[in-house]
Amino acid sequence: METLLLWLVVAVALGFDYVNGFHDAANSIATIVSTRVLSPRWAVVWAATFNFVAFLVFGTHVADTIAKDVVLQDVLSIGVIFSGLVGAISLNLITFFLGLPTSSSHALVGGMAGAAVAKAGTHVLVVEGIRKIAVFIVLSPLLGLALAFVVFTVVMWVFHRSKKVDRLNRGFRRLQLVSAAAYSIGHGANDAQKTMGIILALLIAAGHLPKGADVPLWVVLAAHTAIAAGTLSGGWRIVKTMGSKITRLQPVGGFAAESAAAATLFFVSASGIPVSTTHTITGSIIGVGTAHRVSAVRWGVAGRVVWAWVLTIPIAAAIAAATYAVVAAF
Amino acid sequence: MDRRALFFLGAAIVSAALYPATDAQHRWVCVALAVVYTVLAVGSALDAWSRRRRHPARPGPRDRKGQEAGSGSS
Numbered sequence: 001m002e003t004l005l006l007w008l009v010v011a012v013a014l015g016f017d018y019v020n021g022f023h024d025a026a027n028s029i030a031t032i033v034s035t036r037v038l039s040p041r042w043a044v045v046w047a048a049t050f051n052f053v054a055f056l057v058f059g060t061h062v063a064d065t066i067a068k069d070v071v072l073q074d075v076l077s078i079g080v081i082f083s084g085l086v087g088a089i090s091l092n093l094i095t096f097f098l099g100l101p102t103s104s105s106h107a108l109v110g111g112m113a114g115a116a117v118a119k120a121g122t123h124v125l126v127v128e129g130i131r132k133i134a135v136f137i138v139l140s141p142l143l144g145l146a147l148a149f150v151v152f153t154v155v156m157w158v159f160h161r162s163k164k165v166d167r168l169n170r171g172f173r174r175l176q177l178v179s180a181a182a183y184s185i186g187h188g189a190n191d192a193q194k195t196m197g198i199i200l201a202l203l204i205a206a207g208h209l210p211k212g213a214d215v216p217l218w219v220v221l222a223a224h225t226a227i228a229a230g231t232l233s234g235g236w237r238i239v240k241t242m243g244s245k246i247t248r249l250q251p252v253g254g255f256a257a258e259s260a261a262a263a264t265l266f267f268v269s270a271s272g273i274p275v276s277t278t279h280t281i282t283g284s285i286i287g288v289g290t291a292h293r294v295s296a297v298r299w300g301v302a303g304r305v306v307w308a309w310v311l312t313i314p315i316a317a318a319i320a321a322a323t324y325a326v327v328a329a330f
Numbered sequence: 331m332d333r334r335a336l337f338f339l340g341a342a343i344v345s346a347a348l349y350p351a352t353d354a355q356h357r358w359v360c361v362a363l364a365v366v367y368t369v370l371a372v373g374s375a376l377d378a379w380s381r382r383r384r385h386p387a388r389p390g391p392r393d394r395k396g397q398e399a400g401s402g403s404s
Contacts, residue, residue: 128353131351131353132352132353132356134351135348135351135352135353135356136356138344138348139345139348139352139359139360139363142341142344142345142363142367143359143363145341146341146363146366146367146370149370150366271355271356273356290334290337
């Protein structure tokens with residue numbers, strides 16, 4: 001019975017990863033679709049390929065942080081992890097309908113923390129790990145914003161005297177393929193690893209792996225396959241909508257935003273810090289907008305991101321704690 | 331003061347404020363961001379100042395109406 005439950009929760013975790021790929025595909029390819037570098041269908045194939053390739057580039061530091069640096073491993077059980085996942089998924093659904101750009105990563109951290117506290121009290125929280133994650137909730141968009149501003153300003157300064165605008169645009173359209181691929185690698189590396197961390201914690205909790213074990217290869221491949229399949233299967237519909245709704249970015253702006261976000265995600269993934277890929281690319285796009293003029297930025301979106309920072313972890317934690325109370329009753 | 335400069339100044343203050351909460355290994359990120367945003371704030375303020383000097387503010391539509399009304403009555 002316990003083995004069946006374990007595999008059910010593994011399937012829920014992989015489903016969470018699949019939806020993440022489905023939902024976040026638009027972030028990595030909306031700009032190459034809106035600038036008509038690739039058709040929506042080929043753009044999702046491009047993103048899904050690099051989502052999957054990410055496992056060859058980065059280690060599993062983010063997965064280790066999720067599995068070992070949020071709550072003490074002794075308190076983890078199938079019930080705790082299931083409740084944490086329910087908290088994260090519920091919050092994602094609620095905020096999806098409210099139109100708030102929340103982060104599934106922060107929801108996962110909040111969910112796991114809430115369920116663990118409901119089981120054993122606040123002493124099971126790994127304060128250092130949670131503090132590191134909380135600090136980078138704010139730092140990662142700021143890092144993306146500053147990098148995008150600097151990249152965009154430098155590129156414009158270097159090429160502002162060029163009279164061959166068409167040739168320049170063609171060049172940056174090709175470069176956007178590289179920047180979108182880099183962003184997809186960053187997205188795959190950071191977001192797929194969160195699911196790996198959850199499954200690693202589950203396998204340790206169920207006694208299938210010893211404490212301190214590394215992520216098994218099948219977990220790495222399953223998580224990357226799930227996120228790539230999500231991107232491939234449904235992302236293009238969202239991309240099509242976004243490509244026509246978002247402000248029309250010039251190829252140079254898209255290139256600057258994606259490169260800056262990719263650089264930020266590479267850095268945090270290599271450092272083992274789970275961050276919101278959505279907030280990072282939002283920060284980078286704001287950076288490009290600010291380089292034009294402040295009024296070019298939709299500050300309402302930036303304000304909603306700040307609200308999402310404040311609300312995500314406590315609300316996901318509360319839902320997970322309530323779910324654990326129900327699970328424990330059975 | 332220029333809105334962009336104010337925004338960058340705010341970002342510099344937030345980055346600096348996060349320094350004590352950041353783990354020792356990553357504190358350089360806070361320092362680097364605070365420095366970059368301060369430089370961007372100063373640069374933006376200077377840019378806005380030089381633009382104002384080159385192109386002094388034109389009277390807005392309301393001011394123009396007022397001026398026209400004033401000149402019509404005299």
